[in-house]
Each structure stands twice: as structure tokens, then as C-alpha cells.
Amino acid sequence: MIPGSFAYHRPSSVQEAVSLLGSLGDDARAIAGGHSLIPMMKLRLASPSHLIDLGGVADLKGIREDGKDIVIGAMTTQHEVIGSDLLGKKIPILAETANLIADPQVRYVGTIGGNVANGDPGNDMPAVMMCLNATYHAVGKSGERRIAAREFYQGAYFTALEPGEIVTAIRIPTPAAGHGYAYEKLKRKVGDYATAAAAVVLSASAGKVAGCSIGLTNVAETPLWAEEATRILTGSALDAATIKKAVAAAEAITSPASDGRGPAAYRTKMAGVMLTRALARAKARAGL
């Protein structure tokens, strides 16, 4: 399969990339790792006249601490997320999630910025970013703005990103030391999108849940932040009855499609099962 013709641009700065996107208009697409876009181009479901490759923009790389946050450059690959000592120590749910994305070859090239910015409800990082209360740095021709992950996703492939804007970095408030976490993903095979998946981050204090957050993947048009379930769990000792109530609240906000991964009712149930498992692992890791 051969994609349609396009002109290739390789800017070396964010400014240059954004001004190219602005001047070339709707016919231009930014390309990060390309593992969503290139397959679409090969199928001719996408045929941009201009490709703006962000691979040469050094400023979009790297993982750093900035006060109480950790900032991850958008062009950081999943492989680099997995290999990062800083992330392994401070936000280990990211490597756990990245290891469940696609396969090794795709993880060497696929980027965390592309994963969150594409708006594909099947992608795993968006729900994790909602769970972690991350903020995306978006740069367009009128400068930079910050968009909360929890307000970024509007529909399948529809996000708060304006035409001409690119996500340059992801800012995550560093979770409390010793927090519990887990990402549980049900998939049919390596490389598949989730039938359902759940992300949990929680912190414990005096035998109770002091703080908790839950994200759900691929069980609606957008990733979901399960706010009500979070509220039910906070302050509890994660006893079976409370977990059951929270899982029911999480299941209630799902609206998956019936597809090759199973009928909608099954996928909703699996979201509950993934959440139950994620809570059990996060609980153990938090020492509860």
C-alpha cells in the first residue's frame, strides 16, 4: 500500500513547526511517531498534502522535573518512557501502561505526545493522564496555552486542540511518594486496543484512602475520568462493599460500542473487572 503524494517538511523548532502548520492550513498534518497516521495514509483514509515531521525538533524531547511536576516532551517515545529512571521512581504507572501499548517495534517509535493528542479512544495514555490530572502544553501561532487532560477529549478524534496547534509537552503533578497504582488492560492479543482498561492511582493514610483517581480506556467515545467512583472510594478502607459500589458507579458512565471486541454490555462489565483488579493491585502497592 502506497500513500498519496505529499511534501515533506522537517522543522527544527516548535516555532517553525507551528508557523508551517499555520501557513499550510488544513492540508498539512503534523507527524510524531506516525504509527497512527502512516497506516491511515496507506489506506488513503488520510491524504495530507504536507507532512510536518516533528522528529527533528529537539525541544520536544526529554523528561524533567519542574518543581512539583514532571514534564515529558511530546516526542518522547514509549520506549523512552519505559526506560526512564525518573518516571520509574516517581510515576511508575506510565511504564506499566506503555508496556501494554502495541509491541516493541511500535514502542521504539510511537510517542507519548502522539498517543495523547490523537484523540483515539483506543489509546491507553489518555485515561492514564486523566487519572493523573495531567495538563497538556499546546502551542499555536498565538502562543502557548495549557489544557487539562480531563477537559481535552470531546469525542472520538475530537479534542480541545485548535487547528494549527500541537501538543509540545505533558505536565503531570508528581503523585505522593509511596502511592499505589495499576493499569489493567484486557486485550485479545498483543497490539490490540483494549476491550476495556482501567487506571488507578491512590494514596493511603492511617489505613484509609486519602486520595484516589480512576481513568477508563476504550469504553466510550472518549477516555473517561470516573469521578463518582473516586468519590465513593476516598476515605474508605477499600472494603469489598465499597469497591463494589465504586465499580458500579464506574460501569454506569461507560457507553462502549459493540464491535469485534465484544458486545457493549460485555465491555462495560470488563471495565468493572479491570477496575476491580487495578484497585486490588494499587491497594497492595499502597500498603493498604
Next chain:
Amino acid sequence: MAKSQVSMTVNGKKVEELVEPRTLLIHFLREQLQLTGPHIGCDTSHCGACTVDLDGKSVKSCTMFAVQANGADIRTIEGMATADGTLHALQEGFREMHGLQCGFCTPGMIVRAYRLLQENKNPTEDEIRFGISGNLCRCTGYQNIVKAIQYAAAKISGMPFQEAAE
């Protein structure tokens, strides 16, 4: 569309070519450089038959444009054996352990396993299976591929290879 000049190192050799931006790396390797070792299997980034080693990463060359590889250092299956024909430990392992039947997945499998062993000299069976999970084989059931990689890992580190009991 105007062609772009690309230069890269492929199997230790400098190459300079003109490519259309839309030319995929796999087509560039197979059709312009006549390196037909990397195969086109699924053409949808799933099967790994097109895997090449690029700047220390295993990549699916069907999901990258040749222009994106400008300046890169690439190794394909053709670059695994030495100039005098001595097989790489992985190639020897695949032969000795019957790690292939039809052989279609083998070039991608070996190039992927090469990077895996660069990153992890002594992988466990689970690590090997996880490490090659982006490469599909429809013949072997993977058992002998895992053994072939274990054979190569042992040979590279100068250890005797012991086949695990079934």
C-alpha cells in the same frame, strides 16, 4: 512530487539516493537498494516481517518513510553475517534449533532478536517472548524461535547452551 535526497548508512555502507517523500522505507530498501531480506508481510504494522534495526531501535520499515530515515544507521538481515559468510550467532541459532519452517518471518525475527540481545544479554524465556511479541510466525509456534535466541544468547556470552527440558 519532487524527490528528496537522502543519505544513510545501510549495513555499514554509505548510500545516497533520491526518493519521493511518500516512499516507505521498506520499498526503498527492497526496490531501490535491492535488499529483499526485509519482507512485506501484513503491510499494516502488525507482523514484524519488515523489521530493520535503525539507530539502535527495532522498527517496522513499512511504517516509516525513507525520508524520515535520512542520516540513519540501518542494519537489515543482509548485514548480519560477516563478509566472509560466517553466520551471526542468531543465524546459526535459527539453523541449529530449527527456528524456521517457511522462513518468511525469519529476517524480521533475527533483526529484532539482535536488538533484544543488545539490550539484554541473558534474557529469560518470558523476556524473549515479550521481546519478540511484535513479530508473528505462522509456522513454528515460536518454541524453536525462543530456543534459537537462547542458543545465540549463550554463544555470544561464551556460555554452553543447555536446552530446557520439555
